[in-house]
Amino acid sequence: MLATISFIINIPWVYNYPIKNIPYRIARVPDSLLRLIYIYLNVGAFFLAIFFLSRGNRALNFWIKGAVIAAFYGWYLAISSAFNIPYLSLPGMDESPQKIVGIVRCGTFKEGNYFGLYLLLSATIAFYLNKIKIAWFLMVSILVSFSTISIFSAILLLGVYFKSYFLKKKVLRIILIIIPLLMILLVYFIKGDFYKKYVHDKLFTPLNSLTTSNLSKVDRYLTGNIAYEAGIDNPFFGVGPYNYGLHYDEYNTILNIVDNHSKWSINFFNRDNIRAIPNNVYLEIWAEYGIIGFVLFLSFLIITLRTALKLKNIIITGGLLAMYISLNAFPSFIMLFLWVYLAIPYGLAIRQNRDKEKLL
16 A cells, blocks of 8 residues: 555656656656556465465475475576586576576576575475475575575574484584594685675675775765665655666765775666666565655564464474565565565465364
């Protein structure tokens, strides 16, 4: 409802600055309407998923089959591109899929972060269904996405899920034996060029010093700050669905952030004829639907988490937490698999309550 109000209000609204000139799919208002329709489709999928999940695990089994196929295809793309072997692209894929160090990282998705989170959530479902081998295969497959936040979330999730197992005396002894080997491997990794370029320089180079290593960090800071400022100036209903990019130029302060600009970097951050995105779901909602929309969205996520906690299902709860973390570096919230996963706690809760009623 709030997204609809935001859409309607922003149709005639005139801002005191020119909006960014960017290419549209159709036009400004129809593009915003399309995003609103996508939101309704996702909400519809959420309730439809609750209906089917409350009646059994058949839908989840279909999910796992699809995830396994997607993971195999992801490995196929990664290995083929790593060895410069021609690969078969699926219909609808970009002509040049997203890569890192020359390796295709996005699988069947547009971006690696999409693929990484999808595999992570799929792995939690496989664990829930007691398909252990498939779950581990999906977890390992996250590596081909090169998604830092998905890999971090996966390690955190596995640590929590297998906490009791790791605390067993026999396992602790094995861990103590393995730790020195891991430390040696860690030192070797830290001394390598890959760590220096893609980890150390990316994380620790200051924002005002632009390099090829910290470019993505600077970009995320800029796009996040733009979203924050747009939300502050439009607190009640935001700038409207899919309209963040229209306000990019007004809040673009990259010249004040970076000291060592080049002609290329200025052109890159100006994003001429490109629709910018915040690359952070929370900030996207803050900017496009205002503080009210932001609070409502967070409330929904908290209620969903509480529902999962009441089920006392560690792996599904962990999957939700991993999703919430990943949304900090996620391009959009209108991915169907997110909303279907969010429906899982509600579907399981309905099924659990129905089973209790049968016992009475």
